[in-house]
Amino acid sequence: MRISFVAFMAYLTIISSSVVDAFVAPNINGVQTSTRYSNSNLNRIQILRSTATDSEGNKIDSSTSGKVLEGGKVIDFESMRGPSQAEHALKLAKEEIMKQSDGNNKIEQTSILGINDDVIKEVGHALCEFANSDEIQKCAAYLRSQTAENFFEKRAGSVTDTYDEVHSSTSISQVQKDTAQTILRKALVESGEVTSAFAKTFFMGTMMLPEVSREATWAIYVWCRRTDEIVDAPRDNDDEMLSDLGMWEMRLENLWKYGEVEDVFDLCLLDVLVKYPTLPITPFVDMIRGMLMDVPEIGIDRYESFDDLHLYCYRVAGTVGLMCLPVFGCAPGYDEIISKEPALSLGVAFQLTNVLRDVGEDAKDRGRVYLPREDMDRFGVTDEQLFEQRVDENYINMMKFQIARAKMYYERARRGVFMLAEESRLPVQSSLDAYGKILDKIEENGYDTLTTRAYVGKMEKMSIIPFSWYRTQDISRTIPLPGDKTIPTLEEPSL
Template sequence: MLQLPKKLQPKQPLASPEESYEYCRQVTAKYSKTFYLGTLLMPKEKRSAIWAIYVWCRRTDELVDGPQAKLTTPETLDLWEQQLESVFAGQPIDDPDVALVDTLQRFPMDIQPFRDMIAGQRMDLYRNRYETFEELNLYCYRVAGTVGLMSSAVLGIDETYLNAPWYHHSVYIPEEEAVALGIANQLTNILRDVGEDRSRNRIYLPLEDLARFNYTEEDLFNGVIDDRWYNLMQFQIDRARQYYEDAERGIKALNPDGRWPVWSALMLYQGILDVIIKNNYDVFNRRAFVPTPNKMLYLPVAWLRAQVL
């Protein structure tokens, strides 16, 4: 059995798996309404597993971006990684861990994407600027592309697709496409949250891109919206859309019960980019979100794509 430091002794008594999954459902529904809507299209066992993964990812993110983030140190993340190792060893430390331990038993997955996500939070501890897109892309992989890999283990691959003659000699698992979807979502988050991030002295837009359009950090902090900003934002939106397009190619390899929710989540999240444009690229004073009635309109289109693409 894994030996844990005193700071990581399991809480007693722990929640039951049912209680833990319900907690994860509530957290997902509260903090990620668009994502939650997509999960409701999944079979019960799979959506519960996705909620458990989401809550672990949210807790990881809040170590750096949450209410107590000022207290987070490298040692905090070291302890969190040790807690992760405990979970993968089947030893939950607190109530949300119970659901994740159960999920890992039902859907075995690699620990590395989880470790990579923690590495992404380490980047946020000491970085608030990214010079190049290459640097930002690594960050996006760690904090979001990893989610695609975690989710793929739950969604599963269509065995009939794998057994097709053209894949007879090599097993196709859409890992690159799963990562692309995570990166696309994170780039969308970055564009939506420019105004919020500047209040924390963070600029995630690559500085090389600001320079490309002759737009300065001072302009950003002053919320300047002009032709330079329009062009810079459209450049970023086009990049994000390319990642969404790359991700689409992998959906057909998923189990049939996973295609509709993934198409729905992709289209719903990509819709945020359309709202940014509709808001005249004003992400300083207006938060871009897809209204609920509009979300409903995406679902039948996503269903159709899941059947034919």
């Protein structure tokens, strides 16, 4: 049931791939690519990165986490760690890895995590074979040299100690630069190939983005793809999956903290962090937790309250908004902190829409119920009714309530469109309008999501674009389209 990265990101770009340039030309120079920062900027970077969790999964910054209050401001769940069986199992797996590595948080790997035979078959050729370990580490050292001083921490015995002599050089030779850039270029090409193989529509959409942000979205996509492959790969038991996932999370922590990499695709993600230094680690860590919530036996079988479901929505979908926010960029006068709430709201809106659309499929095909038990009890709807696919007045009333809640999150998300850089607004607004249209389809289908799947066709999506474009223009804030509400500011109540 979790929304895939493809599903989320495809709606951010799919509709723009053929007609976006008819309405707005991408501002390639509008993307922040500078890699040197003043002390004041570095301080802000450190604040934004400080929400990272440690290897034990402990909460670091409680000021950015909490519960959502209906009708109030959206508070995300980042840094929250529940006492779930899955998270405890992951913690134990990481502790075992630490024992095997003598406590240095690093062990040797003989395979490329998340790049299995199925991935290679889908791409059509072997991956990651154009650079050896030494070349990969030299390229990583070059990338680290492009950051502000002390951006990455140092630790004794780290691989960075061996290769970061390039960082302290007064001048890096052109040969060093050319070699590193060649390796990185090949890595980015392969990340694009993986993206294209698994998400053709999304890949086409990314081609309309400026080169820097396009390659960054490929790198983020490949990381999410690999995470999904680690969790879903067929295995005899969950122990191997948890061990791989524990190693994967520790690698992520080492990349953010020390700038360490293991393979060429790690280089791509390191390149994203270098180019977008405000990118936080927390959404990546939390996405791992979200995927664990869907693992049978150790995950979450049933959501008792909406707060519980909201945590799931944040982890599997809201996190993607946070990953992409630095890449999409902010408009003058806004920053990632104030733009964060609308980005989270959009992810929650998307995932709630998925939940409502797929009630019947989840119950019949997967034996899963994602609707909060407290909401079902409130309207007199039972699990048995969902499994038997019986639509009655109670079910219809519950769906009306759930749709109203989802639309509230879409309204909250609308506030964030004008906070984005100009070249990112139309893809995001189009995604909001197109995915929100699924709720309209549910209503047109008599609120039956047990036997009928709400679907928005490609031509209908295309027809939405002129209206989406208008909604990205300043005039729409004073003269909204018929039926549209005036967009409130973040300081105003959303409803």
